[in-house]
Amino acid sequence: MSALLELRGVSRHFGGVTAINDLDLDIEAGQLIGLIGPNGAGKTTLINLMTGVLRSTGGSIKLDGRDISRLPPHRIARAGVARTYQVVQPFPRMSVLDNVAAAALFGGGAGSFAEARRQALEHLQFCGLEASAAQLAGTLSLAGRKRLELARGLALKPKLLLLDEVNAGLNPNELDGAIALIRAIAARGITILLTEHLMRLVLQVCQRVIVLHHGKLIADASPTEVVRDPAVIAAYLGSRYANAAATPVDAAGATS
Ligand SMILES: Nc1ncnc2c1ncn2[C@@H]1O[C@H](COP(=O)(O)OP(=O)(O)O)[C@@H](O)[C@H]1O
Numbered sequence: 001m002s003a004l005l006e007l008r009g010v011s012r013h014f015g016g017v018t019a020i021n022d023l024d025l026d027i028e029a030g031q032l033i034g035l036i037g038p039n040g041a042g043k044t045t046l047i048n049l050m051t052g053v054l055r056s057t058g059g060s061i062k063l064d065g066r067d068i069s070r071l072p073p074h075r076i077a078r079a080g081v082a083r084t085y086q087v088v089q090p091f092p093r094m095s096v097l098d099n100v101a102a103a104a105l106f107g108g109g110a111g112s113f114a115e116a117r118r119q120a121l122e123h124l125q126f127c128g129l130e131a132s133a134a135q136l137a138g139t140l141s142l143a144g145r146k147r148l149e150l151a152r153g154l155a156l157k158p159k160l161l162l163l164d165e166v167n168a169g170l171n172p173n174e175l176d177g178a179i180a181l182i183r184a185i186a187a188r189g190i191t192i193l194l195t196e197h198l199m200r201l202v203l204q205v206c207q208r209v210i211v212l213h214h215g216k217l218i219a220d221a222s223p224t225e226v227v228r229d230p231a232v233i234a235a236y237l238g239s240r241y242a243n244a245a246a247t248p249v250d251a252a253g254a255t256s
């Protein structure tokens with residue numbers, strides 16, 4: 001059986017910069033994968049390529065065996081690939097509920113606005129945001145806006161959800177809530193790829209971690225293997241996580 005998402009020889013150049021360099025990657029259905037690497041490694045570019053926000057300069061990207069690398073973003077979203085943005089961008093002057101309803105109408109198969117709102121309320125409940133449903137999205141806290149991003153992603157009924165630094169800026173309490181929510185989404189059978197600087201989160205939730213450096217995959221293994229990988233230690237982590245398997249990890253996380 002082919003992978004849910006299959007990248008072969010994918011590259012993206014920006015002028016003289018090679019952001020993604022001849023990348024091969026298989027994402028199997030049901031996995032919860034962490035994507036880490038220093039700033040500028042190409043993580044956001046990779047998500048932009050997977051969602052059609054950017055076109056690759058070469059290579060192929062297949063979803064369920066079908067090439068999606070030339071499809072526009074809305075067709076890729078309808079085919080089952082949803083994402084959140086590193087810089088959260090809700091419609092600030094619409095209610096929280098209607099932000100999610102718009103996504104349900106657009107990509108979640110809701111046939112009417114009433115149906116879209118009903119679905120939206122379910123997603124808000126799942127994401128712990130139902131108390132804020134009537135509020136304008138622009139008035140939410142950062143943690144609230146991040147949850148709204150997740151609810152909007154879920155409203156598209158994705159097979160694959162790509163989370164770009166969805167936990168950045170959260171306090172430790174909010175982070176525990178975010179970890180529980182990501183696990184709950186995965187438990188629904190949605191495949192997740194998340195970019196993340198907080199190694200505590202990556203080590204706690206991901207089964208597989210891939211490491212990008214200068215647009216190349218330098219590691220693809222279990223969290224405990226990745227934190228001991230000399231190439232990953234040299235490029236990104238330093239040695240502070242090397243004993244993560246033996247000791248609980250609650251450090252604030254690596255930054256670059
Ligand atoms: N739209 C763009 N135009 C020009 N260069 C870009 C653009 N997007 C990303 N880059 C460059 O591509 C490289 C990878 O960036 P990015 O994917 O944002 O990395 P990451 O998300 O891992 O921090 C960087 O060198 C960045 O400057």
Ligand SMILES: [Mg+2]
Nearest residue numbers: 043044045086
């Ligand atoms: Mg980024």
